[in-house]
Amino acid sequence: MNSLLSVPASDLPKTLHKWLSGLVCGLHCFYFVLNMIFMQQMNLGAVQLLVACCSFYFFWVALKNRHYAWHRYMLMLLLTCNILASALIMGLKAGSIFWSFALPLWYYLLFGMKQGAVFTAIVAILFMVVLLVNPDAEMIRPYRTVLNFVLAYLSIWLVCHMYEIQRKKSHDILQRMALQDGLTGVQNRHALKADFNRINKQIGSTFMLLIDIDHFKRINDTFGHDVGDNVLIEVSNLIRNHVPSNNIYRLGGEEFVVLMENSHKDDAYRCAESVRALIENYSFYQKETNIDLTISIGIAPLSVGQDFTDFLRAADEKLYQAKNEGRNLVCK
Numbered sequence: 638m639n640s641l642l643s644v645p646a647s648d649l650p651k652t653l654h655k656w657l658s659g660l661v662c663g664l665h666c667f668y669f670v671l672n673m674i675f676m677q678q679m680n681l682g683a684v685q686l687l688v689a690c691c692s693f694y695f696f697w698v699a700l701k702n703r704h705y706a707w708h709r710y711m712l713m714l715l716l717t718c719n720i721l722a723s724a725l726i727m728g729l730k731a732g733s734i735f736w737s738f739a740l741p742l743w744y745y746l747l748f749g750m751k752q753g754a755v756f757t758a759i760v761a762i763l764f765m766v767v768l769l770v771n772p773d774a775e776m777i778r779p780y781r782t783v784l785n786f787v788l789a790y791l792s793i794w795l796v797c798h799m800y801e802i803q804r805k806k807s808h809d810i811l812q813r814m815a816l817q818d819g820l821t822g823v824q825n826r827h828a829l830k831a832d833f834n835r836i837n838k839q840i841g842s843t844f845m846l847l848i849d850i851d852h853f854k855r856i857n858d859t860f861g862h863d864v865g866d867n868v869l870i871e872v873s874n875l876i877r878n879h880v881p882s883n884n885i886y887r888l889g890g891e892e893f894v895v896l897m898e899n900s901h902k903d904d905a906y907r908c909a910e911s912v913r914a915l916i917e918n919y920s921f922y923q924k925e926t927n928i929d930l931t932i933s934i935g936i937a938p939l940s941v942g943q944d945f946t947d948f949l950r951a952a953d954e955k956l957y958q959a960k961n962e963g964r965n966l967v968c969k
């Protein structure tokens with residue numbers, strides 16, 4: 638299923654990357670001035686100038702809405718190396734090691750759960766080594782420092798990991814709710830539109846089957862809305878048993894769509910005809926009554942230059958023809 642909601646989800650790392658690049662640039666300009674002028678730490682100042690320049694470039698590119706994954710990796714690599722180098726050169730007194738506690742959060746938000754966990758683990762080991770070999774090791778008790786660092790770092794890591802699991806779960810639920818029809822469980826109109834935008838628009842080999850239950854209003858009027866709902870669920874299940882569920886959508890009301898990619902028009906017709914016959918020969922048993930139903934189907938091929946509305950309209954015209962010609966028909 639194509640994800641409509643994956644747009645904001647995949648925007649999060651992009652947005653974070655953009656503003657983090659800006660922040661990193663600003664901070665490193667500040668630290669560059671501090672180190673060069675006041676601390677006389679030329680090497681560190683040079684590293685910070687390099688990070689500031691690179692992050693400014695990433696920020697500037699991201700501002701133009703151009704996003705490259707390698708910019709993200711590069712930004713975090715530079716930032717991590719810079720924090721490590723500061724801790725190594727300046728020792729613990731400078732306090733730059735505190736920035737390491739922000740890294741797990743950034744890794745998880747920028748790279749997701751798997752890569753976030755791997756980067757966090759690697760960096761944890763590197764920082765432990767830095768703590769053990771740092772120039773202040775004689776002044777402090779490095780093992781206690783390492784232990785405290787590990788515990789603090791682990792707790793932040795744990796929070797990031799739990800947060801990412803919860804975020805992904807909520808995202809999946811929201812995505813399902815946004816793209817699924819609440820009554821029948823098949824995909825909805827949003828999903829159809831998103832899939833239309835995603836499909837490789839192979840003209841002449843993508844077909845839309847627009848399916849409409851004949852005289853559905855009578856079912857509602859005769860047996861009640863709840864029976865109408867059950868019939869809609871059963872119809873969708875029958876279609877689902879016949880074509881891959883990834884390709885079925887409920888447009889709304891008693892209209893369903895089957896999207897067929899990489900197909901020949903004869904395949905599309907055969908599929909539509911078999912679904913029509915299936916419903917015709919099926920008896921819907923509701924409220925101790927057998928209800929016989931038929932459906933009409935319009936088939937349209939995707940043509941050159943058609944957008945979603947045109948494609949749907951073309952299928953709708955064929956459906957209208959099937960209805961006009963007496964219903965329980967497939968028109969192509």
Ligand SMILES: Nc1nc2c(ncn2[C@@H]2O[C@H](COP(=O)(O)OP(=O)(O)OP(=O)(O)O)[C@@H](O)[C@H]2O)c(=O)[nH]1
Pocket residue numbers: 820849850851852853854855857861862863864865866869889890891960
């Ligand atoms: N039970 C139920 N009925 C619905 C739902 N959505 C739409 N309907 C009903 O579906 C009916 C559609 O009726 P019409 O558009 O007149 O079409 P029809 O009776 O199927 O007639 P033709 O399409 O011309 O064969 C209306 O009575 C709507 O109230 C739903 O979710 N559940």
